[in-house]
Amino acid sequence: xxxxxxxxxxxxxxxxxxxxVAFALLALVVGSKPFNQTIIDIFLKVIFVVGLWVFIGNSxxxxxGHTAFACLGGYIAAWTTIKxxxxxxxxxxxxxxxMGMEIPFWASAVLAAGWAALWALxxxxxxxxxSGIAASIATFAMLAMxxxxxxxxxxxxxxxxxxxxxxxxxxxxxxxxxxLIAVFAAWAYGISxxxxxxxxxxxxxTAAAASGIDIPRARLIxxxxxxxxxxxxxxxxxxxxxxxxxxxxxxxxxxxTLSMLVVGGMGSLSGAVLGVLILSSLIQILRWLEAGIEIxxxxxxxxxxxxxxxxxxxxxxxxxxxxxxxxxNRDLSLPRGAASDSQGQTGPKT
Amino acid sequence: xxxxLQVIFDAAALGSLYALAALGIALIFGVMRLVxxxxxxxxxxxxxxxxxxxxxxxxxxxxxxxxxxxxxxxxLAIGAGxxxxxxxxxxxxxxxxxxxxxxIASFALGFVIRYFLLMLFSSRPKSISLLPALSxxxxxxxxxxxxxxxxxxxxxxxxxLGLIAFxxxxxxxxxxxxxxxxxxxxxxxxxxxxxxxxxxxxLSGALAAAIALILGSQTGTANIMMGANVMLMAFIATVIGGMGSLAGAVLAGFLLGAVATVMQVILPPDARAFRDxxxxxxxxxxxxxxxxxxxxxxxxxxxx
Numbered sequence: 001x002x003x004x005x006x007x008x009x010x011x012x013x014x015x016x017x018x019x020x021v022a023f024a025l026l027a028l029v030v031g032s033k034p035f036n037q038t039i040i041d042i043f044l045k046v047i048f049v050v051g052l053w054v055f056i057g058n059s060x061x062x063x064x065g066h067t068a069f070a071c072l073g074g075y076i077a078a079w080t081t082i083k084x085x086x087x088x089x090x091x092x093x094x095x096x097x098x099m100g101m102e103i104p105f106w107a108s109a110v111l112a113a114g115w116a117a118l119w120a121l122x123x124x125x126x127x128x129x130x131s132g133i134a135a136s137i138a139t140f141a142m143l144a145m146x147x148x149x150x151x152x153x154x155x156x157x158x159x160x161x162x163x164x165x166x167x168x169x170x171x172x173x174x175x176x177x178x179x180l181i182a183v184f185a186a187w188a189y190g191i192s193x194x195x196x197x198x199x200x201x202x203x204x205x206t207a208a209a210a211s212g213i214d215i216p217r218a219r220l221i222x223x224x225x226x227x228x229x230x231x232x233x234x235x236x237x238x239x240x241x242x243x244x245x246x247x248x249x250x251x252x253x254x255x256x257t258l259s260m261l262v263v264g265g266m267g268s269l270s271g272a273v274l275g276v277l278i279l280s281s282l283i284q285i286l287r288w289l290e291a292g293i294e295i296x297x298x299x300x301x302x303x304x305x306x307x308x309x310x311x312x313x314x315x316x317x318x319x320x321x322x323x324x325x326x327x328x329n330r331d332l333s334l335p336r337g338a339a340s341d342s343q344g345q346t347g348p349k350t
Numbered sequence: 351x352x353x354x355l356q357v358i359f360d361a362a363a364l365g366s367l368y369a370l371a372a373l374g375i376a377l378i379f380g381v382m383r384l385v386x387x388x389x390x391x392x393x394x395x396x397x398x399x400x401x402x403x404x405x406x407x408x409x410x411x412x413x414x415x416x417x418x419x420x421x422x423x424x425x426l427a428i429g430a431g432x433x434x435x436x437x438x439x440x441x442x443x444x445x446x447x448x449x450x451x452x453x454i455a456s457f458a459l460g461f462v463i464r465y466f467l468l469m470l471f472s473s474r475p476k477s478i479s480l481l482p483a484l485s486x487x488x489x490x491x492x493x494x495x496x497x498x499x500x501x502x503x504x505x506x507x508x509x510x511l512g513l514i515a516f517x518x519x520x521x522x523x524x525x526x527x528x529x530x531x532x533x534x535x536x537x538x539x540x541x542x543x544x545x546x547x548x549x550x551x552x553l554s555g556a557l558a559a560a561i562a563l564i565l566g567s568q569t570g571t572a573n574i575m576m577g578a579n580v581m582l583m584a585f586i587a588t589v590i591g592g593m594g595s596l597a598g599a600v601l602a603g604f605l606l607g608a609v610a611t612v613m614q615v616i617l618p619p620d621a622r623a624f625r626d627x628x629x630x631x632x633x634x635x636x637x638x639x640x641x642x643x644x645x646x647x648x649x650x651x652x653x654x
Contacts (some may be wrong), residue, residue, distance in 0.1 A: 062450045064457075126634055130641050133385055133449055133593060137585045138637055144582050145630035154621035252579070255461055262454055305469035312462035319455045320443045 005191045012331045013187040016273045017180050020046065023277075024176045036172060037240075038284060043175035044237050045276045048257045049264075051229030053272035055222045056261060060202035061131065064254055065123075065139030068146035069227040071249035072119055073112030073234025075150065078163045078244050080108045086165040093155025105169050109178065109235040116231020117224050124223035128134040128216040131205075143254065150246040160246060178236055182229050186269055194221045254261040259315045265325025270332040278326065280313065286310055318334055355493040357615055363499040366506035367564060369600045371584030372591065373513070374557035375571025376599035379588060380530030381550045384441060388460035390577030392432050392555055393492025395463055396562035397572045399428040401478070403470035425563055426556045432463075434548055441551075442544070467574045475573040480566040502564050509560065510600060513553075517596075522549060530594060560630045579626075585631050589645060592643025595615065606633075 020043065027039035052066050079087075079094060080101050087099055103111070127138050150157045157163070169175075189195045198218040201208040209215055238244045256279075264275020292301030318325065371389070378386050400421075440459050444452045477643060484498040517523035528536040529546045537543050558577070565576055584599075587606050591598025609632060613625050621628075636644075 060450075062453060098396065126638055130637055132645075133453065134589050134641060136450070136453065137385070137589045140582065141630045141633055145634075148627040148630070149624060152627075206610055255457065258454065259458065303469050306467040309462050309469070310463035312458040312465070312475060315458040316440055316455050316462075319447070319451055319458070323447060323451050339617045 009187065009191055009331070009333075011333045013184050015332045015334075016183050016270060019273070019277070020176060020179050020183070022195050023136075027172050033170075036170070038280075039188065040170075040172055040175045042276060042280045043179040044233055044240060045257065045260060045280060046179040046273055047182045047233035047236065047274045048230060048253070049260045049276050050186045050269070051226045051233060052178075052257055052261050053266065053269060054186050054189055054226035054229060055219075056224050057266045057268070058190065058198045058202065059219050061219065062136045062258075063139040063259070064136060065141075065143035065146075066226065066230050067249045067254040067257070068143045069116040069120060069230035069278045070234030070237065070253065071146055071150060071246060072116045073109075074238040074244040075157060075163075076115050076231070077105070077108045077238035078113035078168055080111060081105060081167055081239075082163070082165045088334055090158045090163055090165070091156055105167060105239045106174065108239075109232050112235035113228040113232040116234070117228035120224045120227025121220070124220045124227070128219040128223060131215075132341040143250070147246050147250050157246065162243045162245045164243050166238050166244065169236075169239045174221060175236060175240070178232060182232070183269070183273065184228065185225070186272075188314055189222070190269060194218055198222055214269050214325060246276030254304030254312070261325075263315060263318050263325060265327035265329060266323055267337075268327050268331045270330070271325045271327035274327060274332075275325065281312075282314065283307060283311065319328075353493070355491055356495065357611060358493070359493065359495050359499050360614075361611035362504045362604070363607075364611055365604035366502050367561060367580060367603075368508065368583045368587055368606050369603030370506055370557050370561050371580045372587035372599035373510075373596060374554040374561075375581075375584045376588045376591070376594065376596050377550045377554045377557075379627060380594045380596065381526065381533065381547050382441070382445075383449045383594075384444075384456060385449070385585065385588075386554070387453065387457040387581075388436060388463060389554070389558055390581030391460040391463035391467075391513075391563070392429055392558040393580065394467060394560045394572075394574050395432055396425050396429040396559040397478075397480075397566045397576065398467050398471055398574070399425065400480070400566075401471065401476070401572065422563065426559045429557075429562065430552040430555040430560025433551045433558065435576070437548060437551040441547075463479030464574055471572075471574065473574055474624040475571045477570055478566060478572050479570060480563070482528075484567050498564070498567055499626040505560065505564075509557070513596075522546075530596075559577075583629075590633060590636055590643055592645045595643065595645045596644035598643055 021037055023042060028034050030036075044158060048066075048070060051069075055061070055066065077097055079091070080103050082090075082102075084100050084102060087094060102294070127135060127142065130138050153159070164168070166330050190199075195318055197208065197213045198215075198221075201213050201215045201218055205215065216235050234249060237248070258277045260275040262275070263270055263279055264273070265271025284309040286302070289302045290307060292299045322328065355533040371393075374389055375386060378384050408613060415444055436459055440455060447455075484496070486497050488497050488500065489495075517527055525536065525541045525546050526540070528545070528548060529541055531544070536546075557579065561577075561580060564579070566572060569576070583606055584603065587602040588599045590605070591600070591602035606629065608626060612631050613628050614622060617625065617628070
């Protein structure tokens, strides 16, 4: 069964992957450094939002706390890749074996995914027993807890000051590969028996439980996988800018990633990816406007903050008029429509 | 003796703050199942309403120079007004939406309000002197208690008593309680839904403004993020108290204040910075054993 499902639905991740490759090629053609960074940022957001989708999209439980896993991952990058000498002054409290560690960036990303998954397992074992709004708020408490620890544990995280010296990776390919991994992993999870069980539990909790689905366990599996993806994204985020602070991974990032998911449509993987691409383009345009454009002799610039206000407004409008998001729970597929109903989902419920 | 009294007053004052905020969240949740993430930003907005827009570090005071008997109603009206406005402009369109959609919409609205403030005032905290007379300490049985703490506690108790009277004794309060219990049924029996919801928003906004006044005079700064922490604690209080239960929200608010204050005292100095992390951890523990909250409200239980 799963093989035929795989064949019917594999067009979705392939199409999404091609879209991402097209963005990478665009960066290559343009060849400017800031544009390269923009595309890298888009790939990172794809990783985060796809990670969010694995849990939120399949379980229907809104989580505000996933950026906590990105935070865990980001600090793994800081702990394992900064030169030992620099580490000694910024974070003197690290244990010796960690202090001497200096591993390549891809290894730190893998390690970060594992570390975040471990904590997702620990937090999830508790949080997944809750449902609906209580669960959402408990994930918020988790984020606040992680942020509070990382903002105060001075000897290990340098508290709220920036940890600098993380090797910066400027090439676009590692980020593309990581985004592709995230998309394919999310797709594979979505069509696996656990993913199907969780979506059944989302749409008809009573019937699903009666059919023998252990809902907390199904949610926990999704939570751990999405935690791992967020952790990987967090480490790569750290490598893309070379700095981490606890507030890099706090409400701002949580809001942006969640709005991308909502705007794209949290019911489908395509919604998650397209939400990132659409909102990132919008943000980029607003940024250009904030920086100012010259029309004739006068410079026209929007005041700072307009970007976020516009984002919030777009999100509210989309929720008002298209609550299922731009993709409306459908997935991208070839025009034949062979795969269009394979992940047939109704909007997530809580 | 004196220090014990001090701890008790600290706990009661912090608990009052959380209880007021939790009440503001629970009121709206009760009537329309909305977890209002914009609440914290209404708090911040109410403080900034006292200042002229400027990006300087020193606040340019505008309405803050009013005498206190005008200043307090002014701030309360600002909070209530913004809250009602948000209901009219945004939340009214979400009557049929599911709670998760509304929650995200309120999250977005809070973001809009916050960045609107950022645009006008910049993100730097500003020092303000709001009701400076309140920071004088008073001596009670050997403990030096800031006057503000006493006022916070008194105001909270007064607000709670007033609210109880309002909900129990007035027609509007009765309608509001009926709507919280079973909204559809209440509408069918002639409760005007929009009026009740607007009333709940106005009350919640005024409570947010009261918190703004207390926080503003306590810290002496205005910061666009100042409502975030209180709001988070208020959410947690409403969840622990049992979603939709007003008494539960208040009880849990005081409980959180007490736990946070006691932890501040008993934790070793090295661990004090992590007080909030311990509080959140304790909350998660409570939720394991009572996922439905301490006092679960009637009608919010999930039906099968």
